[in-house]
Amino acid sequence: MVLIGSHVSFKSDSQLLGSANEAISYGSNCFMFYTGAPQNTKRSKLSYDLTLKARDVLSDNNIDLKNVVIHAPYIINLANNSKMESYLFGISFLKEEINRANMLGVEKLVLHPGSSVKLSKEEGIKNIINALNEVITPLQTVKICIETMAGKGSEVGSNLEEIKEILDNVKYKDKVMVCLDTCHLNDAGYDMKDFDKFLDDFDKLIGIDKIGVIHVNDSKNGISSHKDRHENLGYGTIGFDNLINIIYNKRVFDVPKILETPYITLTDDDKKKAFAPYKFEIESIKDKTFNDNLYEVVRSYYNKK
Numbered sequence: 001m002v003l004i005g006s007h008v009s010f011k012s013d014s015q016l017l018g019s020a021n022e023a024i025s026y027g028s029n030c031f032m033f034y035t036g037a038p039q040n041t042k043r044s045k046l047s048y049d050l051t052l053k054a055r056d057v058l059s060d061n062n063i064d065l066k067n068v069v070i071h072a073p074y075i076i077n078l079a080n081n082s083k084m085e086s087y088l089f090g091i092s093f094l095k096e097e098i099n100r101a102n103m104l105g106v107e108k109l110v111l112h113p114g115s116s117v118k119l120s121k122e123e124g125i126k127n128i129i130n131a132l133n134e135v136i137t138p139l140q141t142v143k144i145c146i147e148t149m150a151g152k153g154s155e156v157g158s159n160l161e162e163i164k165e166i167l168d169n170v171k172y173k174d175k176v177m178v179c180l181d182t183c184h185l186n187d188a189g190y191d192m193k194d195f196d197k198f199l200d201d202f203d204k205l206i207g208i209d210k211i212g213v214i215h216v217n218d219s220k221n222g223i224s225s226h227k228d229r230h231e232n233l234g235y236g237t238i239g240f241d242n243l244i245n246i247i248y249n250k251r252v253f254d255v256p257k258i259l260e261t262p263y264i265t266l267t268d269d270d271k272k273k274a275f276a277p278y279k280f281e282i283e284s285i286k287d288k289t290f291n292d293n294l295y296e297v298v299r300s301y302y303n304k305k
């Protein structure tokens, strides 16, 4: 079976149990969550009881914890150390995040490399390497998966050479992997229409076995646009068939594929009532059939509920 799931929520009162149930409701066999709000670093204490209950639910539904992924909050920026206080905060937060992943039994943690801001790319990369070497311990089971970025502003990691430089300079190399994001790669200038060619290049430079997670998103913008605006599968410039080829590619068969496509609003003018499209996108992935009526299907499903 193809490993397909989505980003799900993680609420302080239901924690991993809530995330697991949400993923199951979409028909997923893998999923990803932030341990709190992605845009802040407030985190509630983990409940051992909820974690144990979640593990039961996962095994009852044949979801392997190995295919469950945590995404670190995107506000921590390890590439810039001009505000030393924030840089050090990012390091200590990441250490705590690894502990949280460990307590939950999650083995993959996705991390944005960060933005160098007014520093040079080289300095940014050096800061990331130093931070990772500060954070990673030789005995941790958690792998940090560095995400490929679109190249918006001063983002580090919009080309494979930068990712490779980070990986090559981390002391405990078996603790770092890569998270591919198809929207980001497209926006960074990599052609997702020929994924095998991309994998060949990736393999030569970094090694296919280093791919820990794949974020499957269509893109609102064209190749090399450096924008980072995700789109629902088949509604963007990468296209449904190309994304299906990525999801079903045998060379990345064991890698969890995670949708981070946009929510759909119930009415065109009510931005507050947005619903996850994942149940229907996952259905169309399993059927390998493009759903050309996704918005209406999602709206009528959640209107009835």
Ligand code: FE
Pocket: 071, 110, 112, 147
């Ligand atoms: Fe991300």
Ligand code: FE
Pocket: 147, 181, 215, 260
């Ligand atoms: Fe992503």
Ligand code: ZN
Pocket: 181, 183, 184, 228, 229, 230
């Ligand atoms: Zn993105």
